Every structure is written in C-alpha cells, then in structure tokens.
Amino acid sequence: xxxxxxxxxxxxxxxxxxxxxxxxxxxxxxxxxxxxxxxxxxxxxxxxxxxxxxxxxxxxxxxxxxxxxxxxxxxxxxxxxxxxxxxxxxxxxxxxxxxxxxxxxxxxxxxxxxxxxxxxxxxxxxxxxxxxxxxxxxxxxxxxxxxxxxxxxxxxxxxxxxxxxxxxxxxxxxxxxxxxxxxxxxxxxxxxxxxxxxxxxxxxxxxxxxxxxxxxxxxxxxxxxxxxxxxxxxxxxxxxxxxxxxxxxxxxxxxxxxxxxxxxxxxxxxxxxxxxxxxxxxxxxxxxxxxxxxxxxxxxxxxxxxxxxxxxxxxxxxxxxxxxxxxxxxxxxxxxxxxxxxxxxxxxxxxxxxxxxxxxxxxxxxxxxxxxxxxxxxxxxxxxxxxxxxxxxxxxxxxxxxxxxxxxx
Ligand SMILES: Nc1ncnc2c1ncn2[C@@H]1O[C@H](COP(=O)(O)OP(=O)(O)OP(=O)(O)O)[C@@H](O)[C@H]1O
Ligand SMILES: O=P(O)(O)OC[C@H]1O[C@H](OP(=O)(O)OP(=O)(O)O)[C@H](O)[C@@H]1O
Ligand SMILES: [Mg+2]
Numbered sequence: 001x002x003x004x005x006x007x008x009x010x011x012x013x014x015x016x017x018x019x020x021x022x023x024x025x026x027x028x029x030x031x032x033x034x035x036x037x038x039x040x041x042x043x044x045x046x047x048x049x050x051x052x053x054x055x056x057x058x059x060x061x062x063x064x065x066x067x068x069x070x071x072x073x074x075x076x077x078x079x080x081x082x083x084x085x086x087x088x089x090x091x092x093x094x095x096x097x098x099x100x101x102x103x104x105x106x107x108x109x110x111x112x113x114x115x116x117x118x119x120x121x122x123x124x125x126x127x128x129x130x131x132x133x134x135x136x137x138x139x140x141x142x143x144x145x146x147x148x149x150x151x152x153x154x155x156x157x158x159x160x161x162x163x164x165x166x167x168x169x170x171x172x173x174x175x176x177x178x179x180x181x182x183x184x185x186x187x188x189x190x191x192x193x194x195x196x197x198x199x200x201x202x203x204x205x206x207x208x209x210x211x212x213x214x215x216x217x218x219x220x221x222x223x224x225x226x227x228x229x230x231x232x233x234x235x236x237x238x239x240x241x242x243x244x245x246x247x248x249x250x251x252x253x254x255x256x257x258x259x260x261x262x263x264x265x266x267x268x269x270x271x272x273x274x275x276x277x278x279x280x281x282x283x284x285x286x287x288x289x290x291x292x293x294x295x296x297x298x299x300x301x302x303x304x305x306x307x308x309x310x311x312x313x314x315x316x317x318x319x320x321x322x323x324x325x326x327x328x329x330x331x332x333x334x335x336x337x338x339x340x341x342x343x344x345x346x347x348x349x350x351x352x353x354x355x356x357x358x359x360x361x362x363x364x365x366x367x368x369x370x371x372x373x374x375x376x377x378x379x380x381x382x383x384x385x386x387x388x389x390x391x392x393x394x395x396x397x398x399x400x401x402x403x404x405x406x407x408x409x
Contacts, residue, residue: 079141082123139282174267336362
C-alpha cells in the first residue's frame with residue numbers, strides 16, 4: 001500500500017524515536033561495556049528543536065513523541081549497519097584499518113573493538129543509526145550519505161567526519177519509463193514541462209526518499225508533483241500504473257534497465273557513498289569522543305589514502321642523485337607524494353665500492369601505474385618493483401583539522 005503525501009510535505013514518515021536509551025539487548029553481554037546501563041543513568045539535558053521537528057514529522061496521526069535525552073555514559077558508541085549491503089563492507093573497512101570488530105554472532109547487536117577500549121559498536125539499521133545519532137543514543141556512525149541526508153534532514157548536530165569511505169557508491173536519481181508519453185523526454189526540464197501535469201493530475205513519483213524528493217522538486221521549481229512511498233521494488237510502480245516516475249538509488253543501473261526505465265538529465269538528487277558521521281554534541285560534550293574520532297579518522301585517512309596508491313621502486317643508472325632526480329622529475333607522473341626518494345646503490349667491484357645506480361622510490365596512483373612504468377623506463381629505469389601500500393600517515397590528518405574548525409576548537 002502506498003501513502004499519498006502532499007507536495008509540500010518536507011518530512012519523512014518513520015517510526016518513533018526512542019525517547020531514552022534502550023535497555024541492554026543481551027543479558028550475556030560483557031559487563032564492563034554496560035556499566036552505564038545500571039543505576040548511574042542520569043538525564044543531562046534535552047536535545048535541540050531539530051529532533052523535536054523530526055519527531056513531529058514521524059508522529060503523523062499519533063501523539064507527538066517525547067523529546068529525546070542525552071544520557072551520561074562512559075563508553076563511546078559507534079553505530080554500524082546491522083545488515084544489508086553496507087554491513088560487511090563497514091566491518092571490512094575497519095579491519096583494513098586494524099580495528100577489529102569482535103562480534104560473537106550475527107544476531108548479537110553489540111560488539112567491541114579491542115583497539116578502542118572506550119568504544120562499543122552497536123549494530124543498527126542504517127536509518128536507525130541516523131535517528132539514534134540525533135537522539136543521542138549513538139555518538140558516531142557509518143552510513144550511506146543518502147540515508148544520512150534523508151533521515152538527518154540537514155540537522156546541524158550531524159557532522160560528516162569522513163565523506164568518502166570508498167564503498168556503498170550509488171546515486172539517488174529520478175527515473176521515468178523509456179516508452180509511451182516519456183519516450184522523447186530526456187531531462188528534468190522536459191519532464192516538468194509536459195502538458196499532462198496539473199494541480200488535479202500531478203506527476204506521481206514513487207520513492208522511499210520522502211524528505212529529499214519533495215525538497216529536490218521544490219528547489220527545481222517543479223510544482224505539480226505528488227509523492228507516494230513504498231518499501232522496495234519501486235521500479236515496478238510505473239508499469240503497474242501506480243506512479244509516473246520513481247526516485248530511487250541506482251548503482252549498476254541494471255534494475256532500471258530491466259524495468260524499462262531511464263534516468264534523465266538533471267535528475268540526480270544526490271551522489272552517495274559511505275560516510276563517517278558524528279554527533280556534534282557527543283564530540284563537544286562526551287568525554288573521550290573526540291579522541292576516539294581522532295584515532296578512527298587517522299586510521300581511515302592513512303588506509304584510504306594508501307588504498308589508491310602503489311609503491312614503485314626502480315633502479316636507474318646515473319652520476320649523482322641530483323642528476324637522476326632531474327631525469328625523474330622531467331616526467332609528469334613520477335613526482336610521488338612529495339617527490340621521489342632517491343638513494344645510492346653501493347656495488348662492490350674488484351674490491352672497490354662504487355655508485356653506478358640509484359634506487360628511486362615513488363608512490364603512484366593505481367590508475368596511473370602503467371603510464372608511470374612507461375615513463376620510468378623512458379628515463380632509464382630498470383628492475384621496476386610494484387607493491388601495494390597499506391598506510392600513508394601524513395604529517396597531519398586534513399579532515400581532523402577541518403573537524404576542529406567545524407567544532408570551533
Ligand atoms: N544499488 C544500491 N541500492 C541501494 N542501496 C545502495 C546501492 N548501492 C549502495 N547502496 C547503499 O546501501 C544502502 C542501503 O543498504 P540496505 O539496502 O542494506 O539498507 P536499507 O534499504 O536502508 O535498509 P532496510 O532494507 O533494512 O530498510 C543505501 O542507503 C546506500 O547508501
Ligand atoms: O542500479 P542497481 O545496481 O540495479 O541497484 C539499484 C537497486 O538496488 C536497490 O534495491 P534493493 O536491492 O535494495 O531492493 P529493494 O528496492 O527491494 O530494497 C535500489 O532500491 C534499486 O532498486
Ligand atoms: Mg534495501
């Protein structure tokens with residue numbers, strides 16, 4: 001069943017927020033991690049009006065939910081997707097950063113990361129991670145930007161700490177049938193200008209994104225539009241006559257193609273991938289939260305920066321390190337991160353130590369590997385060794401600086 005929402009509805013229907021911290025989910029959970037769940041619970045203060053407005057949006061046809069509270073606790077809480085396509089990738093990413101999530105079994109919703117002793121992991125559905133960040137029940141989370149934007153609704157308490165975790169890539173896009181009255185419609189402008197749409201008979205769009213959808217249409221000046229919502233298989237809606245268009249996530253494009261739908265120019269609402277998000281209140285008010293986010297961020301940046309690079313080592317004949325450096329730097333793809341590292345190779349011949357070769361070490365973007373190898377050979381490089389890079393720890397972590405600025409620290 002779909003719910004028809006008025007065009008101007010800016011909020012999404014969703015289950016009520018939990019007004020207070022949830023009780024322990026498992027009685028067998030390690031006691032050390034749950035000391036906060038005992039009698040030391042204490043309400044600190046009510047949260048901001050944006051949460052209240054989110055609650056008012058969810059309370060369609062029911063009493064408004066009570067305001068959420070922030071509770072004092074010792075552990076920092078990181079929310080990870082409990083299931084679905086983001087779950088395994090989030091854990092794998094942390095593992096690649098040497099942060100090992102210890103989950104006893106897939107139905108256990110709490111876990112620990114031994115490398116971050118003051119932090120516990122809570123597995124939740126992605127949309128609930130966002131809701132719980134807003135309600136103060138989580139401090140950090142990994143979710144898709146689409147979910148964050150839809151359920152976070154631009155709330156200033158939500159800070160994107162790392163915006164490109166390199167998985168969960170997709171985009172939120174409008175799609176229409178590639179047949180019938182839409183056959184020659186290829187842009188949002190053309191779609192909006194079709195004579196078929198009026199106040200009485202608006203363009204009907206099926207979507208799960210009932211906040212971002214109306215917002216996008218409004219921003220693009222599209223007036224005669226009505227949204228309906230469903231939980232999945234939206235691509236069937238046009239053929240079933242339920243909707244004229246859909247607004248849904250696309251990655252490979254296969255589902256659209258298989259259902260005779262097409263994307264249109266100007267119809268992309270959002271480019272999305274997994275992000276690390278934090279609650280501003282948690283970072284400023286909760287002891288240890290900033291340290292935890294710093295450590296996670298350093299590891300993420302070092303890993304993700306290295307992930308796109310190879311280390312390339314080659315030998316090069318030359319009279320001096322400077323002369324070799326000049327040759328290497330004459331090639332556009334060989335400058336490395338800061339410049340090539342060049343070291344003498346000491347050879348022993350007839351009892352004499354001589355330097356005829358220099359070893360050069362550079363980091364090369366994976367995409368540019370072959371081009372770089374060709375350039376190295378062109379300036380006399382031989383014996384080229386290529387190995388993957390695991391981490392690049394820079395002098396500083398750029399996103400950490402940005403975070404501190406954002407927090408006015
Ligand atoms: N092709 C895709 N379709 C949908 N989501 C994708 C796709 N590619 C990447 N994603 C990411 O995965 C997330 C969806 O994951 P998943 O389907 O497991 O969760 P969900 O649909 O939000 O949860 P649930 O099905 O429990 O309501 C999206 O929010 C998006 O960030
Ligand atoms: O571009 P593609 O690679 O084909 O992926 C897009 C499809 O994947 C998602 O559906 P999902 O598999 O989550 O099923 P659902 O729509 O029933 O939730 C999304 O809602 C699209 O339908
Ligand atoms: Mg899904």
